[in-house]
Amino acid sequence: MSSPSDMPNSTLGGWSPELPLTVPALLLWPPQPRKVLKYLFGFPGLFFPWMALYAAIAVGLWGLLKWSGSDVAHLSLGWIALVLVCNEVIAASFYGAWHYLLYRRRAQGVRFKYNPNWPKERGDKFLFGRPMASNVFWSLVSGVPIWTAYLVLTLWAQAAGIAPVTTWSGSPIYCALLMFALPFFHAVQFYFGHRAIHWPPLYNRVHYLHHANLNPSPWTGLAMHPVEHLVYFSGALLLWIVPSTPIHVIYFVTLVGLAPAEGHCGFGKVAVGQSGFTTDNYYHYLHHKFVRVNFGDSLLIPLDRLFGTFHDGIRRVR
Numbered sequence: 001m002s003s004p005s006d007m008p009n010s011t012l013g014g015w016s017p018e019l020p021l022t023v024p025a026l027l028l029w030p031p032q033p034r035k036v037l038k039y040l041f042g043f044p045g046l047f048f049p050w051m052a053l054y055a056a057i058a059v060g061l062w063g064l065l066k067w068s069g070s071d072v073a074h075l076s077l078g079w080i081a082l083v084l085v086c087n088e089v090i091a092a093s094f095y096g097a098w099h100y101l102l103y104r105r106r107a108q109g110v111r112f113k114y115n116p117n118w119p120k121e122r123g124d125k126f127l128f129g130r131p132m133a134s135n136v137f138w139s140l141v142s143g144v145p146i147w148t149a150y151l152v153l154t155l156w157a158q159a160a161g162i163a164p165v166t167t168w169s170g171s172p173i174y175c176a177l178l179m180f181a182l183p184f185f186h187a188v189q190f191y192f193g194h195r196a197i198h199w200p201p202l203y204n205r206v207h208y209l210h211h212a213n214l215n216p217s218p219w220t221g222l223a224m225h226p227v228e229h230l231v232y233f234s235g236a237l238l239l240w241i242v243p244s245t246p247i248h249v250i251y252f253v254t255l256v257g258l259a260p261a262e263g264h265c266g267f268g269k270v271a272v273g274q275s276g277f278t279t280d281n282y283y284h285y286l287h288h289k290f291v292r293v294n295f296g297d298s299l300l301i302p303l304d305r306l307f308g309t310f311h312d313g314i315r316r317v318r
């Protein structure tokens with residue numbers, strides 16, 4: 001009998017992208033510059049719209065802190081509360097919008113949906129016996145405060161001279177390259193952090209909570225145990241070593257905090273008229289389905305391949 005991870009895609013039902021999954025354009029060999037440019041800068045691509053949105057949020061939030069006269073060199077309740085409220089509003093709006101469009105209004109029905117069934121409304125494994133309420137609770141009551149804690153402490157460390165800083169005017173190319181590099185750093189950090197919490201003692205006490213969602217939807221994304229949130233957002237510690245600016249710090253934690261909404265939306269495309277807005281999350285959908293495959297995100301197929309944990313949507317590739 002084959003193991004669950006060897007089951008063919010046809011047993012999943014629902015929609016799937018073209019299978020088998022292959023490495024993203026960036027990693028094709030020989031290099032294909034046109035595809036790489038489209039992958040990076042096309043719409044939708046790696047940077048547009050999402051990274052650009054996270055950068056805009058960073059500029060806006062940092063502008064608000066400056067405008068309000070916040071002194072981030074000193075940890076005081078006023079500006080910490082302001083950042084927490086902003087992050088709660090940003091997270092609730094962003095996850096809420098994905099959920100409202102695809103799952104409450106069901107604007108496109110099950111068109112492009114990987115799992116043809118809708119998530120269950122009740123489940124014993126969840127807080128309150130309600131998956132949706134439980135996911136919102138863990139996201140907003142644990143996820144956003146821990147996201148905010150990393151953000152506040154890193155901004156404070158920069159302003160207090162503990163973490164290294166640079167400036168956009170002094171090092172514009174370095175600053176731009178760092179914006180470019182941070183999503184890749186997050187992907188690598190996510191891979192190893194994720195592997196670590198699949199260690200059975202941690203899985204059974206911590207990561208089981210995220211995996212209770214067998215049929216993910218946007219609010220699944222940040223529904224994690226507090227210990228997992230601590231691991232998940234810990235990539236921000238990089239900016240305690242590598243010179244950066246407050247914009248980089250806010251951009252990075254916002255990217256880490258919001259990206260899981262799309263990553264768990266459960267649809268391969270968000271339909272717009274007759275065409276569609278492509279998402280890139282089938283890779284992680286397979287992780288929720290088969291659990292012990294695809295620990296990274298789709299940028300990191302080579303790492304999953306290297307460790308024998310790559311599932312290409314048809315079979316596990318060793």
Ligand SMILES: [Zn+2]
Pocket residue numbers: 210221264284288
């Ligand atoms: Zn997940």
Ligand SMILES: [Zn+2]
Pocket residue numbers: 194198207211287291
């Ligand atoms: Zn996992």
